[in-house]
Amino acid sequence: MKIIVTKDNIEGGTKAFEIIKKGMEDGDKVLGLATGSSPIPLYDDMCDSDLDFSDMTSINLDEYYGLNPDNDQSYHYFMQKHLFDKKPFKHSYIPNGMAKDIDKEVDRYNDIIAANPIDIQILGIGRNGHIAFNEPGTPFGSLTHKVQLTESTIKANSRFFDNEDEVPRQAICMGIKSIMQSKKIVLLAFGESKQDAVKALVEGPVTEEVPASILQDHPDVTVICDEVAAAKLDPKYRN
Numbered sequence: 001m002k003i004i005v006t007k008d009n010i011e012g013g014t015k016a017f018e019i020i021k022k023g024m025e026d027g028d029k030v031l032g033l034a035t036g037s038s039p040i041p042l043y044d045d046m047c048d049s050d051l052d053f054s055d056m057t058s059i060n061l062d063e064y065y066g067l068n069p070d071n072d073q074s075y076h077y078f079m080q081k082h083l084f085d086k087k088p089f090k091h092s093y094i095p096n097g098m099a100k101d102i103d104k105e106v107d108r109y110n111d112i113i114a115a116n117p118i119d120i121q122i123l124g125i126g127r128n129g130h131i132a133f134n135e136p137g138t139p140f141g142s143l144t145h146k147v148q149l150t151e152s153t154i155k156a157n158s159r160f161f162d163n164e165d166e167v168p169r170q171a172i173c174m175g176i177k178s179i180m181q182s183k184k185i186v187l188l189a190f191g192e193s194k195q196d197a198v199k200a201l202v203e204g205p206v207t208e209e210v211p212a213s214i215l216q217d218h219p220d221v222t223v224i225c226d227e228v229a230a231a232k233l234d235p236k237y238r239n
């Protein structure tokens with residue numbers, strides 16, 4: 001696991017952008033994308049760049065269940081606003097949060113992932129160590145599935161909604177096994193609220209209670225965090 005400690009999230013975004021740029025120069029064609037505030041500086045850099053994604057495929061991690069794509073809290077809306085409006089991809093996939101037949105949607109998404117092996121997966125991390133919406137206790141062998149969000153995630157994500165009651169209680173989410181099959185993984189974590197999650201991810205035991213800890217077993221992971229998020233890490237992990 002490579003750890004890059006940056007001054008702030010802007011510098012962190014630039015570091016992640018450099019990895020994507022280099023990957024594309026080396027022929028990477030499929031990006032796994034994340035939502036949340038952490039990847040926004042990366043998407044800003046991608047939008048401001050002269051990189052062309054029109055021959056690339058993107059696969060998003062997750063979507064709230066029950067939110068329409070034009071709801072401004074849906075991850076469809078988020079991706080359109082922060083990236084795809086300015087930088088369209090050849091194909092962009094996001095779970096359908098309005099799917100009536102969940103099993104069918106889950107199969108569809110697993111087929112998409114199988115047909116488009118992910119070259120670089122971008123991840124954020126939840127305060128409880130979740131990746132995508134894979135909450136503590138999710139089996140490491142999981143594929144795409146419908147998830148019940150925990151109280152901690154509902155509370156944390158309510159900052160984007162008018163109030164906590166409006167946060168959907170369920171989501172459709174790429175599984176941990178699929179995330180681990182990505183060739184490269186770049187995890188972004190910024191700010192004080194991520195200190196414990198970053199420490200558990202890097203130093204803690206590999207346990208399903210901290211979904212991100214499985215990344216210790218992946219051969220090519222870069223964790224990019226700011227000085228504040230890295231503050232509880234043993235100094236030997238900080239540069």
Ligand SMILES: N[C@@H]1[C@@H](O)[C@H](O)[C@@H](COP(=O)(O)O)O[C@@H]1O
Nearest residue numbers: 035036037038124125126132133
């Ligand atoms: N499903 C998303 C995750 O993919 C994201 O990593 C997390 C942290 O978000 P933020 O980057 O805003 O802290 O929020 C949500 O739960």
